[in-house]
Amino acid sequence: QPNVTVYGVADAYFGYGEYDDNKFTGVNSGGLSGSRIGFKGSEDLGNGLKALFTLEYSLNLDRNDGIGTSSGARQQFVGLQGSFGFVGLGRQYAPGYFVNKYDTTGGSSALSPQIQLAKAAGATIDAGGGSRFNNAINYKSPSFGGLSVNAIYSFNEANQDEDRRTEDKLGVGVEYKGGPLAAGLTYQQIEGGDIDRPDDQKEWMLGGAYDFGVVKVLGSYQQVKDALGNEGNTDKIYQIGAAVPVGSGHIHAAWGKLDADAGSDHDVKSWVLAYTYSLSKRTTLYTGFLHNDNEDETNQTNLASKEIDGVTVFGEDSDNFVIGVRHTF
Amino acid sequence: QPNVTVYGVADAYFGYGEYDDNKFTGVNSGGLSGSRIGFKGSEDLGNGLKALFTLEYSLNLDRNDGIGTSSGARQQFVGLQGSFGFVGLGRQYAPGYFVNKYDTTGGSSALSPQIQLAKAAGATIDAGGGSRFNNAINYKSPSFGGLSVNAIYSFNEANQDEDRRTEDKLGVGVEYKGGPLAAGLTYQQIEGGDIDRPDDQKEWMLGGAYDFGVVKVLGSYQQVKDALGNEGNTDKIYQIGAAVPVGSGHIHAAWGKLDADAGSDHDVKSWVLAYTYSLSKRTTLYTGFLHNDNEDETNQTNLASKEIDGVTVFGEDSDNFVIGVRHTF
């Protein structure tokens, strides 16, 4: 019995994207789930105590990159688990990462309106990569009848002087899972205190999903305060989606909106229509179309660039088509 | 039964090289085969269909480098295989990679005249690393009585405007394997269209190997058009080699020439004499001597630098001696 399990995701797709005159055509990595390789294990220490570790790295399947070379680590931690829950040290998921439960594609970088809108708003609570914290102490409670709590504190390693909390991050999540229902309340904060971020960035999200069998309905509402240097502004993001089982596959649809405090010309709307087909539990074919509708002052794209000849373009629509395969191992 | 197999090559050698007054003495990685570590697996999906993935990274055994840190990935792809053949997405070998079949040392970076000459000519069809394409869609046919076809298209991810094909690459290979004979015709192209490469770079190679038992004879002829900015020029490379089994080892010899369109002062001649000894199927000792004969305008070296005190030297001979061990796992 080896002490280590090697696991991962190999996900690649062909994509076509348009933003104004820019047209992307090519092969990318991680459309449905981020490509990764990981090494994990646990050791039984007796009395219900366990030592756990996870070392997990991002891969760009389309490029000439090493393991974690350009996109880094997803998780690197060691910790102890017992009746008290889990305590870990290292780079770890913040509670905001797990809001992928309220996204119809499970937090797909290519096919999630919530991720598009969170990026546009500078939010760290998103179903994608915004919620991985370095230098972190993480606590996860056991489940109390379906209810669990997750808290994390992330130190900004560079801080040395009296204002030592600047750019530190914290997060708290409360989740409920029971039968067809999943719901959660998440809070995350980035400490302010310097010129780039005078005030704390504060965010919260309420998310939920209910599986009716013939359709699973998912949605979330979140607020982001003082992000991207917008002092005093509180942006709102809401999205609603559905997943309908059809044979061995699912049809996915979702619609969301960034409702910007700075005015409706800072709004973004995003929607997706996608289809996933399971060749097996481990291998899924997927295709989908994601559209971002930018107002005059926004430019959330996905596949195509925001720049033409060095000039950043605003207020155009972004169209993105993908077809690919995800294999987990 | 784990889903992943960890495999690789650990190859290191002591080398001595001279080029004019430069003398290299040291330890290098990957003399006979590139050092690497890989993770691969397949899943049977039923009806003859399989999902496959390969994640394979270059290693510099002699240096303080991480996995793929400085020399990147060799292959990173996911795909499906069935009666139709194989279709893969990601960074993959182009058909030109497999011309190592026509090289007496199997495409050794330290001991292959063909690789030396392909580098000097700027060719991508070589038995070494020139034929790994990013952002690629790859198709491999099944074998029809020994005959198979391999085609790849590689997108240049940066392209966004109307000239979207610039620096895209494509390759097509047709191979035959049967009894003692292996032969193949390979074509590769890099799309032109910008200042650095106004015209398409076009290459083809015809290669073959025949195993007479007491000796295996190998050779190739290739043309390279419009490489290294030499518009209108078509360079020719030909090489012939032999491998003679002696006990548990082989004696290898090969001679090749770059016949440059720009004139005979742009020619390079290269030859090798080597000995490989198998301690087991997985572990091989090797030693060899490779000589590059540069004309007035060329400077193909291998171990020793082309520069002396910052001045690039031309027209000298390059001598390279190696002794090492390759272990596959």
Add this chain to the structure above:
Amino acid sequence: QPNVTVYGVADAYFGYGEYDDNKFTGVNSGGLSGSRIGFKGSEDLGNGLKALFTLEYSLNLDRNDGIGTSSGARQQFVGLQGSFGFVGLGRQYAPGYFVNKYDTTGGSSALSPQIQLAKAAGATIDAGGGSRFNNAINYKSPSFGGLSVNAIYSFNEANQDEDRRTEDKLGVGVEYKGGPLAAGLTYQQIEGGDIDRPDDQKEWMLGGAYDFGVVKVLGSYQQVKDALGNEGNTDKIYQIGAAVPVGSGHIHAAWGKLDADAGSDHDVKSWVLAYTYSLSKRTTLYTGFLHNDNEDETNQTNLASKEIDGVTVFGEDSDNFVIGVRHTF
């Protein structure tokens, strides 16, 4: 039976450090042992001969780093072992690495006075990372009644001209292990010959450890000549430590001094008090306090920075407190 074993160390801690007005608070990697992941294997070649390889990479558990991305490889080699001993090619430990036997915490980056003092003196013989050599040929003898010899030569790959030995390194170590006693004499040298290092840097260390059962006593004495550009200077480092078993744990203490040739205002004193508790053979909790006492011209810190507002501080004391967990797999 796979050809590869995946192994490693996941070690992370919470640390607090002070140096003058600088205060570090955060999570770091590798307090007791450097975090790492490795891949190793061996093949029996018959007649007592074996092929061996080790590929081992540093990990920063607290950061967004890939495998070996920022801190590189620990070891990458392939070699042969037989009745003659072991010969390896690649990046390998020099004899100086193994002086961790004479350190009460086994060469802990956070808790070893010897490592602190070796860093301050620019010595390569230390229980930490100073003794990993690139481009190396390494020989290890078999044990003759507990006595063994280890020799390494490391080429500076960049050297090309007549002064080809500049920055080459070499090391020789003689070790004895028998019953409760371990002792060793180690010599390492860096070739001089250029402006930065006109003279050879020469170092030696005598170290020993004796396990009385109720207490293990450890110590070392070393000299470093011509390090850090201090021509003609010979610095001395000595340290003595003890480890006392208490239940499932150990109390560790050590004290050491850098006695600088340049005068007592260049001295550093360092001491540690630590406790390690084994949850199992593979999982250890640890905590400790390390103090560096800098004289007017020195500034050896560990967790906190040496700079305040860009100005390097000298002559203050450095305090470092850590609490963490090490899991080996």
